[in-house]
Amino acid sequence: xxxxxxxxxxxxxxxxxxxxxxxxxxxxxxxxxxxxxxxxxxxxxxxxxxxxxxxxxxxxxxxxxxxxxxxxxxxxxxxxxxxxxxxxxxxxxxxxxxxxxxxxxxxxxxxxxxxxxxxxxxxxxxxxxxxxxxxxxxxxxxxxxxxxxxxxxxxxxxxxxxxxxxxxxxxxxxxxxxxxxxxxxxxxxxxxxxxxxxxxxxxxxxxxxxxxxxxxxxxxxxxxxxxxxxxxxxxxxxxxxxxxxxxxxxxxxxxxxxxxxxxxxxxxxxxxxxxxxxxxxxxxxxxxxxxxxxxxxxxxxxxxxxxxxxxxxxxxxxxxxxxxxxxxxxxxxxxxxxxxxxxx
Amino acid sequence: xxxxxxxxxxxxxxxxxxxxxxxxxxxxxxxxxxxxxxxxxxxxxxxxxxxxxxxxxxxxxxxxxxxxxxxxxxxxxxxxxxxxxxxxxxxxxxxxxxxxxxxxxxxxxxxxxxxxxxxxxxxxxxxxxxxxxxxxxxxxxxxxxxxxxxxxxxxxxxxxxxxxxxxxxxxxxxxxxxxxxxxxxxxxxxxxxxxxxxxxxxxxxxxxxxxxxxxxxxxxxxxxxxxxxxxxxxxxxxxxxxxxxxxxxxxxxxxxxxxxx
Numbered sequence: 001x002x003x004x005x006x007x008x009x010x011x012x013x014x015x016x017x018x019x020x021x022x023x024x025x026x027x028x029x030x031x032x033x034x035x036x037x038x039x040x041x042x043x044x045x046x047x048x049x050x051x052x053x054x055x056x057x058x059x060x061x062x063x064x065x066x067x068x069x070x071x072x073x074x075x076x077x078x079x080x081x082x083x084x085x086x087x088x089x090x091x092x093x094x095x096x097x098x099x100x101x102x103x104x105x106x107x108x109x110x111x112x113x114x115x116x117x118x119x120x121x122x123x124x125x126x127x128x129x130x131x132x133x134x135x136x137x138x139x140x141x142x143x144x145x146x147x148x149x150x151x152x153x154x155x156x157x158x159x160x161x162x163x164x165x166x167x168x169x170x171x172x173x174x175x176x177x178x179x180x181x182x183x184x185x186x187x188x189x190x191x192x193x194x195x196x197x198x199x200x201x202x203x204x205x206x207x208x209x210x211x212x213x214x215x216x217x218x219x220x221x222x223x224x225x226x227x228x229x230x231x232x233x234x235x236x237x238x239x240x241x242x243x244x245x246x247x248x249x250x251x252x253x254x255x256x257x258x259x260x261x262x263x264x265x266x267x268x269x270x271x272x273x274x275x276x277x278x279x280x281x282x283x284x285x286x287x288x289x290x291x292x293x294x295x296x297x298x299x300x301x302x303x304x305x306x307x308x309x310x311x312x313x314x315x316x317x318x319x320x321x322x323x324x325x326x327x328x329x330x331x332x333x334x335x336x337x338x339x340x341x342x343x344x
Numbered sequence: 345x346x347x348x349x350x351x352x353x354x355x356x357x358x359x360x361x362x363x364x365x366x367x368x369x370x371x372x373x374x375x376x377x378x379x380x381x382x383x384x385x386x387x388x389x390x391x392x393x394x395x396x397x398x399x400x401x402x403x404x405x406x407x408x409x410x411x412x413x414x415x416x417x418x419x420x421x422x423x424x425x426x427x428x429x430x431x432x433x434x435x436x437x438x439x440x441x442x443x444x445x446x447x448x449x450x451x452x453x454x455x456x457x458x459x460x461x462x463x464x465x466x467x468x469x470x471x472x473x474x475x476x477x478x479x480x481x482x483x484x485x486x487x488x489x490x491x492x493x494x495x496x497x498x499x500x501x502x503x504x505x506x507x508x509x510x511x512x513x514x515x516x517x518x519x520x521x522x523x524x525x526x527x528x529x530x531x532x533x534x535x536x537x538x539x540x541x542x543x544x545x546x547x548x549x550x551x552x553x554x555x556x557x558x559x560x561x562x563x564x565x566x567x568x569x570x571x572x573x574x575x576x577x578x579x580x581x582x583x584x585x586x587x588x589x590x591x592x593x594x595x596x597x598x599x600x601x602x603x604x605x
Contacts, residue, residue: 013435014478222450228432229442232394232425237498238415238446282478283433 015282019291022281026294030078033298037074037305038066042312072203076195077304077318078297079203079210080259081269085296086217087255088270089289093224094248095155098278101271102137102256105162108267109169110140111260112191116173119187120180130205130261137257140165141249152242154231158249193266193319195304202262213255217289220248224285266319268326269296276333345370345534346391346502351400353383353390353558361386361558363400370501373528373535375545378555379579384538385426387555388504391536392423404502418446422500424491426507436482436490437475440465443497465497468531469523485516489523496527503527505537509544517541521548543593546570554578567592576600 038050045053045062053066084102091100102108114136118129125132144165148157177184189196223244226234234241259266274292281287300318303325307316346368353361361383368374376384389395391402393409402409409417422443432439443465444458454462466475469489479487488508495503505524509517525548527533539545545552546566554562554569556578562569570592575583582597 013476226442226445226450230425230428233428233442235394235414236392236418236423236425237442238413238418239450240414283431284438 015284015287019281019284019287022277023287023291023294026291026298030294030298030301033301033305034074034078037077037301038070040305040309041065041070042309068199072200073195073198073304074301076198076203076206076262077301079206080195080263080266081273081296081298081300082214082293083210083255083259083296084266084269084300085273085292086214086289087252087259088296089274089285089292090217090220090224090248090252090255091270092274093285093289094227094245094252095159096228096230097155097159098275099271100155100159102252103265103267103270104166105144105159106166106169107137107140107144107162107253107256108260108265109166109173111137111257112265113169113173113176114139115190115260115264116176116187119190120176120183123183123186133261134254134257137253137260138250140169141253145246145249153245189317190264192317193264193322194307194315194317195263195300196308196315196317198262206258206262209254209258213251213258214293216251217255217293220244220251221285221289223248224289228283228285264317264319266300266322268319268322268330269299272326272330273299275330279333345372345405346536347403347406348391349401349403351387351390351397351402353386353395354398355386359383359386359558361390361397364560366553366560366563368502368534368536370534371528371532372551373524373549374537374551374553375549376536376538376553376555377540377542377545378561382555383558384555385506388423388506388536388538392421392504393417394423394425415446415449418498418500420500421502421504422495422498423504424495424506424508426510428487428491432479434479435476436471436479436493437462437466439479439490440475440493440497443494446498461499462497465493468496468527469493483516485512485519488512488516488520492520492523496531496533500533502534502536505535507538507540510540517544524548542570546592546594570594 035047035050039045039047043061043065045066049062050066053060053062054071057063057067088101091102091105092098094100111133114132115129118125118132144158144162145153148161150157177187226237226239227241227244229237231241256270273295274288277288277291277295281291299322303318303322307318307321310316348364348366351361351364359381364387376387378384386395390397393414396410404412404417404420440462441454444454444462448454448458466472469492471486471489471493474482474486474490479490482490492508508520508524512520521544524535524537528535549566551564552562552566552569553560554574561578562574567587570585572583572585575581575594580600582600583594584597585592585594
């Protein structure tokens with residue numbers, strides 16, 4: 001009797017249906033967009049051709065283009081999108097602030113600065129660029145956390161310190177580019193954000209970190225949920241708030257660092273994807289976090305497909321494309337949401 | 345049940361709690377009253393370990409809370425802070441389930457016993473019809489009951505409430521106070537709360553503690569504490585005191601401060 005009653009309340013959750021629909025739809029769209037992404041480009045293939053390109057290793061054109069060029073790129077787009085959106089979702093949950101994003105609190109620019117230093121000043125060490133980007137993000141996160149500590153941290157202090165750090169790093173970045181203006185050319189595409197020219201090497205570089213970090217992210221859902229009750233309530237329930245906040249910030253940083261290390265500065269995904277999904281299925285992280293990962297992957301794969309085929313033969317950096325279309329779409333969502341609040 | 349020994353706290357030179365010794369007995373309903381800034385809420389936060397005292401110790405069932413694990417404290421003591429997040433995307437049932445956290449930790453599933461306790465907390469707070477509703481869609485009184493349900497799902501021996509009736513209309517205020525009385529009478533919960541409404545405090549408490557400037561000024565049963573002298577020295581007002589069916593209540597008459605009258 002009791003068990004039946006409990007089951008009933010789970011089924012009757014006001015968001016239950018929407019969540020299922022959104023999660024299933026995202027998964028289907030993700031598979032579709034990956035397939036389409038493999039099919040179109042300067043040379044287009046049919047479904048059968050990409051099938052044989054993926055599964056028959058021969059010397060054919062399909063094999064070389066689909067397997068060597070497009071497939072790793074699609075996979076990397078997928079990973080980058082998943083990592084960025086998950087990173088943003090975690091940070092927004094921890095900070096209880098919809099504006100929290102690795103791009104806004106300076107973690108991404110920390111990675112960017114480290115990468116720029118490598119590209120401009122130590123181009124001989126270009127192989128270490130991913131590692132440098134990663135460390136840049138991590139160090140920035142630690143600096144932000146330390147500076148916002150005052151007998152404990154608070155979300156708003158972390159965000160404010162982060163915004164300030166972001167500005168400082170930005171000034172370093174501008175100074176570097178002015179001082180070495182002759183070498184800026186090589187940095188620009190990276191700063192604009194994109195995954196042009198990536199291949200299996202980059203894939204192998206990030207895949208294990210990405211899987212580990214995403215699995216950790218799934219385990220972190222319970223921590224995020226309890227932190228969302230508010231610092232005081234979480235503490236009163238016996239939860240170690242500072243410890244899990246620190247752990248979550250580092251996890252979010254690692255996820256952002258993984259993405260930045262191969263794709264450069266792709267903004268917006270971490271901010272917008274969780275936000276839009278939150279409007280659609282509510283803020284329960286048991287659903288929001290997986291949905292954000294799927295949505296982020298979908299968005300970057302789609303955007304990359306458009307970026308490399310729409311203006312053929314010119315390839316746009318994904319980061320620019322995302323900001324160009326994502327910005328207005330985001331504004332539209334916010335506008336619509338305000339309307340729906342007003343009509344309630 | 346709860347004992348504080350020489351507990352003091354200093355926030356700034358203008359605000360401090362001085363050496364508070366207090367013994368709260370099992371099964372009591374105790375209300376802390378006093379003017380704004382007198383240290384009532386701070387005192388609750390010290391007991392619940394949200395902040396640490398500068399000196400002194402708080403003992404729960406004879407054990408110093410500083411030496412206890414946070415989860416063990418949360419099994420015995422629950423507190424409802426003054427302000428809760430109104431934007432939480434949770435249903436009532438989901439919120440109440442968090443009350444089992446101290447007993448289960450983050451990673452284990454709710455047992456059958458947990459589910460029964462959650463249902464019990466929902467029944468006691470009369471939220472059964474609302475249990476699948478989102479918190480945001482509830483009225484202030486219903487939402488307050490949902491938070492109380494979460495707190496009692498911890499199955500605490502002692503429940504701390506920081507101004508549980510502020511912002512509620514009068515019928516919801518009484519609803520919350522009646523609930524507190526019921527929790528105390530039927531389930532033997534010791535209750536310590538901060539209240540602004542002195543008449544409500546006198547009506548529903550076994551004991552009133554009056555704080556001013558970080559010190560306990562009066563401590564006793566409502567009939568003793570509610571007196572003209574108390575209102576004069578603590579709140580600087582003149583008040584008339586009445587008794588009815590063994591309960592005391594008061595009506596304010598006028599400010600004693602010159603310049604305002």
